[in-house]
Amino acid sequence: xxxxxxxxxxxxxxxxxxxxxxxxEDLHGYGIIQEISRQSHGHYKLGPxxxxxxxxxxxxxxxVIDAPKSSLSNDETRRLYRLTTQGRTVLSAEIDRxxxxxxxxxxxxxEKRPRRV
Amino acid sequence: xxxxLRALYRSILHLHPPAFRDRFGEEMLWIFDAQTREGxxxxxxxxxxxxxxxxxxxxxxxxxxxPSGFYSEISSTPPLRRIVxxxxxxxVAVLTFTRLFGPQGPKPRLSYSALVSSSRVHNTFTYxxxxxxxxNHVYANLNSSSPEKSLSARTTQSGDPR
Numbered sequence: 250x251x252x253x254x255x256x257x258x259x260x261x262x263x264x265x266x267x268x269x270x271x272x273x274e275d276l277h278g279y280g281i282i283q284e285i286s287r288q289s290h291g292h293y294k295l296g297p298x299x300x301x302x303x304x305x306x307x308x309x310x311x312x313v314i315d316a317p318k319s320s321l322s323n324d325e326t327r328r329l330y331r332l333t334t335q336g337r338t339v340l341s342a343e344i345d346r347x348x349x350x351x352x353x354x355x356x357x358x359x360e361k362r363p364r365r366v
Numbered sequence: 367x368x369x370x371l372r373a374l375y376r377s378i379l380h381l382h383p384p385a386f387r388d389r390f391g392e393e394m395l396w397i398f399d400a401q402t403r404e405g406x407x408x409x410x411x412x413x414x415x416x417x418x419x420x421x422x423x424x425x426x427x428x429x430x431x432x433p434s435g436f437y438s439e440i441s442s443t444p445p446l447r448r449i450v451x452x453x454x455x456x457x458v459a460v461l462t463f464t465r466l467f468g469p470q471g472p473k474p475r476l477s478y479s480a481l482v483s484s485s486r487v488h489n490t491f492t493y494x495x496x497x498x499x500x501x502n503h504v505y506a507n508l509n510s511s512s513p514e515k516s517l518s519a520r521t522t523q524s525g526d527p528r
Contacts, residue, residue: 278393279400296410297397298417301390328393 258343263295263303268312268332268340275316277327278304304330312336371407372398378414383425 260268270276270284281304282295307313313336316329332340375398379391398410426446 278390279397282397282401294406294409296406296413296417297394297401298410298413298415298420300397301386301394302417302420305386305390327396 258346260343263299265343267303268336271332275329275331277329312339381418382421386421
């Protein structure tokens with residue numbers, strides 16, 4: 250399948266959070282939701298529909314794959330999802346983009362200070 | 367867990383495209399059970415309705431290739447594209463039929479084919495009948511004109527005094 254231009258940065262927030270949740274370990278669907286909630290301090294809660302819509306797209310683009318059966322330890326009935334090397338590259342590119350946005354924003358904010366009323 | 371809500375969620379899930387439902391349906395139901403306990407039912411229903419819309423649009427825009435196995439699930443729901451094609455073909459067929467066989471259709475031609483319609487047979491007979499009447503009339507004129515009349519006519523035209 251051809252690489253989707255929508256998957257090059259900037260990524261949709263749900264995709265970014267899913268990739269970020271899978272960056273450190275393999276997780277199942279509910280685990281991804283919990284990890285996203287934890288990372289965002291409870292501000293961003295994903296529903297199962299949004300999660301699997303985005304997960305399907307990420308899997309179609311080979312950024313996320315099913316984890317092999319041998320790695321399933323505790324809960325063998327649930328599928329685990331794993332970030333691929335390509336997924337990690339896309340995530341890194343997105344983090345770099347966000348970092349440059351933050352840097353630019355800080356510069357602008359420091360340059361122009363609002364007048365005192 | 368609320369059984370009616372779960373049944374409703376499952377029925378909405380059943381409206382998703384088969385490939386998506388088979389792949390993620392059970393996991394979505396499992397997460398629904400877990401999150402219902404947190405009291406997020408309304409958000410979950412909005413979420414799955416949005417997902418339903420997204421998946422159907424995605425399926426229309428990017429149809430998946432058929433699996434190469436011996437057995438595959440056949441969707442009983444006809445795709446919208448086929449319904450539109452069928453409607454267009456039906457309209458074209460009806461218009462063509464009414465144009466050809468309607469009261470303002472093309473005029474029948476003389477034909478000797480055995481496979482002609484009854485109207486064509488009727489028109490063929492009429493034309494043939496008129497043709498025979500015309501031929502008989504010509505013959506009658508020829509026979510009625512005598513040789514003397516024709517000879518006197520010729521002499522009058524040539525100006526001979528005899």
